[in-house]
Amino acid sequence: MKKLIYLVLFFAFIQSSHAQDSQTKSWSAEDKQTFEAxxxxxNKRFYAQAYEKYKSLFASHENDLFLKFVTGVSAVYLNDKHEEAESLLNxxxxxxxKNKDVDYYLAxxxxxxxxxxxxxELANALLTNPKIAPEDKAELERLVFxxxxxKEIYQTPVEARIENLGSPINTENAEYAPVVSPDEExxxxxxxxxxxxGGLVDENNKPNPKGDYNEDIFVAKKVDKVWQxxxxxxxxxxxxNDAAxxxxxxxxxxxxxxxxxxxxDIYVSHRDNGKYGPAEKLAGDINSPSWEGSVSMSTDQKKIYFASERPGGFxxxxxxxxxxxxxxxxxNVKNLGDxxxxxxxxxxxxxSPDSRTLVFSSEGHNSIGDFDLFTSDWNKADSSWAAPKNLGYPINTTDDDLFYVLSADGKRGYFSSARKGGKGDQDLYMIEPAIAAKKTFITIIKGKVTENLVPYETDITVSVEGDSKNYGTYRSNPESGNFVVNLPSGKNYKLTFYHEVLGDKIFNVSTEQVEDDYAEKLVNVNFGMSDTATFNPQNVVIKPGVDTGKVATASNNTNNITSEGDLLSKYGSVKIAGLxxxxxxxxxxSPEKYNRSVLKKLCKIKDGGILRDNIKLLITDKEFETLNDANAFLKEVRAAGQPDAFITAKLNGQRYYLVDLIKMKVWDSK
Structure with missing residues (x-):
């Protein structure tokens, strides 16, 4: 009556016994190979695959009681096979x-x-046997536990909306260990x-139709709120095996x-230009000769929490x-304690994003079966973790519930579970609202980055006042332009939105007023024609609560010009002295690194002045007196391989963007 993890020994005993040898002696070599597979x-916990292989042998060995037993045991671990499991075991x-283990699996x-x-009732009855082996007694006592x-937790269910992420993400195969981008897209x-x-492979990763599948890393994108x-x-x-x-x-x-x-061991891959590079073993003392396999990084990226089987633990x-x-x-590796x-x-x-709550899975504490999800709060007063709390039913089930992560704003949780009603094996789920023990003290800056009001992918670097190192580099979503940045409240930050041609936009964000609270701020950033913001940093003071008032850089002129077409149709042929x-x-x-050969057949590139902070502007050597002429040449420049090029202007020697001229009403007299 061994629990799954010990069944390697159980099967080894069965396979070496005279009884099992006599039952399989007449089996074909192929059937024996299937049974061993x-x-x-x-023993690797791949119950569904094991069940299918056992079941495939029924056609040739329908009356074999031992085959029915191991098939029934496999079905115990499959939520959609419980009725069959009970029938076979009975x-x-x-x-x-003579089968002394069947009652354990019924229990x-x-x-x-x-x-x-x-x-x-059944487990306690088995425990009355005075000849019970110590390891069997331990397993039964654990089942009783x-x-x-x-029985206690099931009677007081918690309120939460638990949603299977559904197709096409979840399938009849195994999906687990979700990680979610800051924008949840x-x-x-x-x-x-x-x-x-590689398909089905053996233990040496050689193709084998009776083998198993290895782990791969998969990714899905959300478009218009629908997973692709x-x-x-x-x-x-x-x-x-490769696992995220x-x-x-x-x-x-x-x-x-x-x-x-x-x-x-744990490896890390760095994203560059939207793609993750080769994985490298994590440097330092986290990896050891023992198993390490789960991590979580704090928001300030200065701490990593991880799981390990290294000696010296509890x-x-x-x-x-x-x-x-x-x-x-x-x-400076430290055990989190007893x-x-x-x-x-x-x-x-x-x-959690504010580092005040730890969520983890445990087979101990007051788990209701296998791994359950728990939370523990950090006690700032005595610098210790509080006693963990079980997240309760129906979040936790009698199966494994693992790999819980929070969305950047702390409002939703994602995890994997083998619960009943799934697509098959483990599935990915979402909880809303997220279950956390403490109110989150975090500031969320979110919004959309666009270029000419079209979604734009770019880097968003964050630094902390007084710290010479970058706090982190975020990225807007290429399909939607959306971004989310989570910041521990109580500090002053600088957010820099990068544009290769137009230069940076900077927001100085103060969160000092929300040191012990939660806040959200919407910041929309637009580069290009409709941009009304100057390139001077904007100051943003965050206050507690959800503020949907936009710090925006969208068009706001009095001439009803909302597009490049409007401007050209009204003022395309107008000439203004000094413009x-x-x-x-x-x-x-680094202007020396600019590839000038792209436009060499059209023009030369020259210095256009300094934007700020040593950012140098590069412009073509041609100047125009009308917008129509400039726009005609712009089309040639873009067609030649410079799609981000745009029209700028000088009025009496002073550089301006077109939108600045609109605000200045330089064309109104025309």
């Missing part, structure tokens, strides 16, 4: 009096189906199934788990924290 899958119990089945009284917890997760790179068809992250996937485990708060770092022998997997060294490596860690496994930590038009092609701190 199913056993291996079962048949074995009635016909095979486990009752527990998984929330029949806690039946589970307790889970069932008692479940990209989800990266681990997938294992028919679309895995996911695809494998080709730049990171291999024929081996975390995303840095700014979305620039993707943490990955890779097996190294029987254990595993038992099984424990949770630890490491701090960032000056050289970028990770050190309030968090138990003699059982703890895994999948997630630190000349130019084509700007770049704004850069």
């Amino acid at each position: 199913a056993n291996k899958l079962f 048949e074995v119990k009635a016909k095979d009096k 486990l089945l009752f527990h998984k189906t929330y029949q806690f009284d039946k589970a307790l 889970f069932s008692k917890n479940g 990209t989800i990266i997760y681990t997938y294992r199934g028919k679309e895995s790179m 068809t996911p695809s494998g992250l080709a730049e990171l996937n291999s024929i081996d 485990i975390a995303l840095s708060p700014d979305g620039e770092l993707l943490f990955i788990f890779k097996y190294t022998g029987d254990n595993g 038992g099984g997997k424990d949770l630890y924290v490491a701090t960032k060294n000056e050289d970028g490596s990770w050190g 309030k968090i860690n138990t003699k059982y496994d703890e895994d999948a930590p997630f630190i 000349k038009y130019y084509i700007q092609v770049a704004a850069t701190v």
Whole structure:
């Protein structure tokens, strides 16, 4: 009566016993191979695949009680097979009096189906056996522990909307360990199934139709609030196991788990130009000769919380924290202590955006079965974690509930679960409102970046006043232009929105008034024709609460000019004394690196002055007296390979953007 993790020994005993040998002796070599493959899958916790292989043998061995037993045991772990599991196990119990393990799996089945009284009755009866083996006694006592917890927690369900993310993300295969971009428009997760790179492989990753699928990293995008068809992250996937485990708060770092022998280590991939680069082993002391496999990075990117099986813990997997060294490596590793860690496994930590709440999964504490989700609050007064709280039913189930992450604004949670009603195996779910023990003290800056009012993808760098290093680099979504930046309240920040040609826009953001509160601020940034903002930094003071008043850089003129077409149709042929038009092609701190050969057949590139902070403007050497002439040349410049080029102007030697001239009403007398 071993729990799953110990079934390797159970199957080894069965396969070496005279009884099992006599039952399979007459089996074909192919059937024996299928049976052995199913056993291996079962011991790896791949229940669905093991069940299918066992079930495929029924056609040839329909009366084999041991085959029915192992099939029934596999079905115990599959939510849509519980009725079949009970039928098979009861048949074995009635016909095979020598099977001493069937009652344990019936008790486990009752527990998984929330029949806690039946589970307790059967488990307690088994515990009265004076000859029970110590390891069997431990497993039964643990089942009793889970069932008692479940009986109590099941009676007081919590209120939460739990939504399966549905197709096309969830399938009949396994989807788990979600990580979500700050704008919640990209989800990266681990997938294992028919679309895995390499297909079915054996333990050496060689093609084998009786093998199993390895893990791959998949990504899905949300367009108009609808998840699109996911695809494998080709730049990171291999024929081996590749699993996504975390995303840095700014979305620039993707943490990955890779097996190294029987254990595993944590790797990190850096995003560059919208793509994640080769994964490198995390530098420092987080990785060890033991298993490490889950991480979460604090919002300021100075701490990493992770799970490890290294020696010196409280038992099984424990949770630890490491701090960032000056050289970028990770050190000063500390166990989170016995309030968090138990003699059982703890895994999948997630630190809230304000670092005041830790969410994690545990098989200890008052779990109702396997891994449950828990929260613990940080006590600032004594610098310790409070006693963890079970998130309750129906968030937690009698199956594994793991890998909980919060959205950037702390309003929604995402996690994976094998609960009943899913698409198959583990699925991805969303909880709203997110379950957290404390009110979040965080400031959310969100909005949309556009160019000529069209969604624009760009870097948004954040720095803290008084700190020479960047706090983080965020990126607007290429399809929607949306962005989300979460900032611990109580500090002053500088947000810089980058444009390759037009230069930067800076917002000085003060969150000192919301040090112990939550706030949201909407900031929309537009580059280009409709831009009315100057390039001087704008000061934004954040106050507590949700402020939907926009700090915007949209068009606001009195001449009813809303597009380039309006301006050209009204003033395209007008000449004004002292007004000349130019084509700007770049704004850069390194003008020598600009590729001037792109436009060499049309014009030369010359210095257009300094924008600010050593950002130099580059313009073409042609000047025009009318907008129509300038626009005709602009079309040639763009067609030649400079699509971001635009018209700028000088009035009496002073540089202006066209929108500035509109505000100045220079054409009104015309």
